[in-house]
Amino acid sequence: MFRNQYDTDVTTWSPAGRLFQVEYAMEAVKQGSAAIGLRSKTHVVLACVNKSTSELSSHQKKIFKVDDHIGVSIAGLTADGRVLSRYMRNECINYSYTYESPLPVGRLVVQLADKAQVCTQRSWKRPYGVGLLVGGLDESGAHLYYNCPSGNYFEYQAFAIGSRSQAAKTYLERKFETFTDSSRDNLVKDALFALRETLQGERLTSSVCTIAVVGVGEAFHILDQETVQGLINEFEIVGEEPAPADETAAPDQGSSAAAQGPSEDVAPMDI
Amino acid sequence: MTKQHANWSPYDNNGGTVVAIAGADYCVIASDTRMSTGYSILTRDYSKIIQLADKSVMASSGFQADVRALQKVLEARHLIYQHQHNKQMSCPAMAQLLSNTLYFKRFFPYYAFNVLGGLDSEGKGCVFTYDAVGSYERVGYSSQGSGSTLITPYLDNQLKSPSPLLLPAKDAVTPLSESEAIDLVKTCFVSATERDIYTGDKLEIVILNASGIRRDYMELRKD
Numbered sequence: 001m002f003r004n005q006y007d008t009d010v011t012t013w014s015p016a017g018r019l020f021q022v023e024y025a026m027e028a029v030k031q032g033s034a035a036i037g038l039r040s041k042t043h044v045v046l047a048c049v050n051k052s053t054s055e056l057s058s059h060q061k062k063i064f065k066v067d068d069h070i071g072v073s074i075a076g077l078t079a080d081g082r083v084l085s086r087y088m089r090n091e092c093i094n095y096s097y098t099y100e101s102p103l104p105v106g107r108l109v110v111q112l113a114d115k116a117q118v119c120t121q122r123s124w125k126r127p128y129g130v131g132l133l134v135g136g137l138d139e140s141g142a143h144l145y146y147n148c149p150s151g152n153y154f155e156y157q158a159f160a161i162g163s164r165s166q167a168a169k170t171y172l173e174r175k176f177e178t179f180t181d182s183s184r185d186n187l188v189k190d191a192l193f194a195l196r197e198t199l200q201g202e203r204l205t206s207s208v209c210t211i212a213v214v215g216v217g218e219a220f221h222i223l224d225q226e227t228v229q230g231l232i233n234e235f236e237i238v239g240e241e242p243a244p245a246d247e248t249a250a251p252d253q254g255s256s257a258a259a260q261g262p263s264e265d266v267a268p269m270d271i
Numbered sequence: 272m273t274k275q276h277a278n279w280s281p282y283d284n285n286g287g288t289v290v291a292i293a294g295a296d297y298c299v300i301a302s303d304t305r306m307s308t309g310y311s312i313l314t315r316d317y318s319k320i321i322q323l324a325d326k327s328v329m330a331s332s333g334f335q336a337d338v339r340a341l342q343k344v345l346e347a348r349h350l351i352y353q354h355q356h357n358k359q360m361s362c363p364a365m366a367q368l369l370s371n372t373l374y375f376k377r378f379f380p381y382y383a384f385n386v387l388g389g390l391d392s393e394g395k396g397c398v399f400t401y402d403a404v405g406s407y408e409r410v411g412y413s414s415q416g417s418g419s420t421l422i423t424p425y426l427d428n429q430l431k432s433p434s435p436l437l438l439p440a441k442d443a444v445t446p447l448s449e450s451e452a453i454d455l456v457k458t459c460f461v462s463a464t465e466r467d468i469y470t471g472d473k474l475e476i477v478i479l480n481a482s483g484i485r486r487d488y489m490e491l492r493k494d
Contacts, residue, residue, distance in 0.1 A: 067350075093350050097343055100343075117398070
């Protein structure tokens with residue numbers, strides 16, 4: 001989209017009935033590094049790509065625990081994401097305090113969406129530049145929602161946001177029908193496969209990604225690097241491939257994994 | 272013209288006694304489970320003990336509505352701490368938080384007489400004892416509630432070295448073993464139950480040590 005005379009304020013409509021500032025905010029989400037979510041009947045897995053600006057710096061935190069039963073992964077302006085996570089945590093704490101029971105996920109995302117909508121209708125504010133994948137468990141089961149800067153929210157079986165998310169979405173579209181009854185471990189594996197799609201050939205190691213799980217009898221927690229690397233090794237060494245199109249690449253990946261054993265925790269940037 | 276006095280009080284005393292003893296690598300926190308009002312019993316099976324964090328357990332006697340409200344505030348504050356610091360609160364940190372929370376309501380206090388027990392950052396047992404408005408001190412053992420006047424002198428006598436009566440206390444914690452401390456606590460409550468009408472029914476003992484947390488129960492006289 002190009003600059004035009006209706007895009008200066010969030011409170012200015014275009015003649016075609018668009019709010020350009022809101023749409024630009026959604027562009028910011030597309031620029032962020034990928035975040036993926038998938039759910040089964042009993043579990044939700046959130047995964048994201050962690051790119052740091054340089055080898056010297058630490059990774060951006062993109063997955064946040066909101067409560068024992070809810071977690072969120074973000075793409076876009078991570079500072080906005082941090083602030084919204086703090087809001088969500090506060091809402092969960094206050095609800096637990098008053099009702100002595102966990103805040104249903106559907107309620108939380110509505111509150112979040114209403115908060116985002118406010119910023120689309122005030123001349124002195126700007127929309128939040130972050131997309132949130134909210135995964136959680138409540139009495140009605142496992143849920144995955146996507147919250148937009150526009151104030152809209154949708155429920156998903158699986159979704160991906162951020163840069164190169166289309167590759168992940170293609171993979172997820174192919175496999176989503178199996179997710180409902182999938183086991184927890186298969187769900188995590190699918191998340192890793194989907195994540196690998198967004199890396200477009202770059203090596204998938206536990207240093208470039210973060211995985212988090214929440215499920216029945218399992219509080220929301222981020223998997224530690226060792227566990228994730230173990231899971232990655234499992235399917236790479238077996239040469240397991242998510243789709244027939246990649247069969248020729250399988251043996252190469254298997255042998256390169258063995259050869260690059262010692263430097264596994266360094267993400268090679270120029271493959 | 273004499274001053275008019277309120278014909279209604281926002282407070283009530285639900286009675287009960289709480290005790291805590293700190294050892295070298297454990298902490299024992301105990302309370303009876305009787306809840307009363309006036310000369311009546313409301314229930315024989317009410318827990319006055321709550322685990323606030325991995326290594327902090329609080330037991331409170333007094334007005335149980337205020338106690339529950341206080342517990343909820345501390346639970347919420349602990350959640351916030353965990354989000355901000357990515358770890359559980361240590362027992363000394365929780366002790367300070369409890370003190371601040373109580374003083375916050377200095378001019379309409381929580382009618383709660385608390386004892387906080389747990390393990391400090393070195394794994395040693397610690398006990399903190401409070402008044403209703405947050406004045407607190409780390410001690411080797413403590414008792415609060417309706418039976419405290421009967422139990423404290425007995426503990427002073429039995430746990431000589433950590434007793435503050437030696438001024439200063441010779442040891443920070445009791446040299447007793449975990450099982451000896453539990454037996455001592457049982458003896459305390461059996462004695463207090465004999466003479467204090469508000470103490471009895473059942474004894475709940477919580478033991479915190481390196482392997483985790485565990486609960487023990489013992490029947491007490493029901494009269």
